Amino acid sequence: NAGVTQTPKFRVLKTGQSMTLLCAQDMNHEYMYWYRQDPGMGLRLIHYSVGEGTTAKGEVPDGYNVSRLKKQNFLLGLESAAPSQTSVYFCASLQGTEAFFGQGTRLTVV
């Protein structure tokens, strides 16, 4: 039972490049989330999904898109990366009111 798995763990992008971060959970949870963690800012919600085929905006959605085509996967896309998107990204899935997190993806945009 892997829980929540994020790929990749590290990535360096050039400004303007695109990429997709993958989150997979094997706990059959309905709700999934993407957060970014920045120094002094805590964990800020980017987008979330309350079920397969649904997505919604969080606190800081600009510059990101998401898709939830399958219940177990939640994808976060950056269409044109900017240095301001340098951050550590965490995916989480929710059971009741307890969220389970992945290990994080450290993204650097140069």
Next chain:
Amino acid sequence: DQQVKQNSPSLSVQEGRISILNCDYTNSMFDYFLWYKKYPAEGPTFLISISSIKDKNEDGRFTVFLNKSAKHLSLHIVPSQPGDSAVYFCAASNQGAQKLVFGQGTRLTINP
């Protein structure tokens, strides 16, 4: 609009003493509160939670207190151990909205 605030970025406590981490919230619709612990290069892990119908919840060395009138909660760790050194995040949710909102985090250092 920071709905969940942890005003102390860092806290240093001697081993064996009590650690008290504080959290304030502004949204009166929040009805469930959680504390997460995070080590470097790892994802946050659940520590303890409390429903708004309670004012205290205990789990071993960890106790969370909720003061709804003040919109304030605190996490007490006693006795503090070196392995407790980590970043602690306070989180709140409105179960109807199913969003989990986090504070900025407090870095706790336990000194031997």
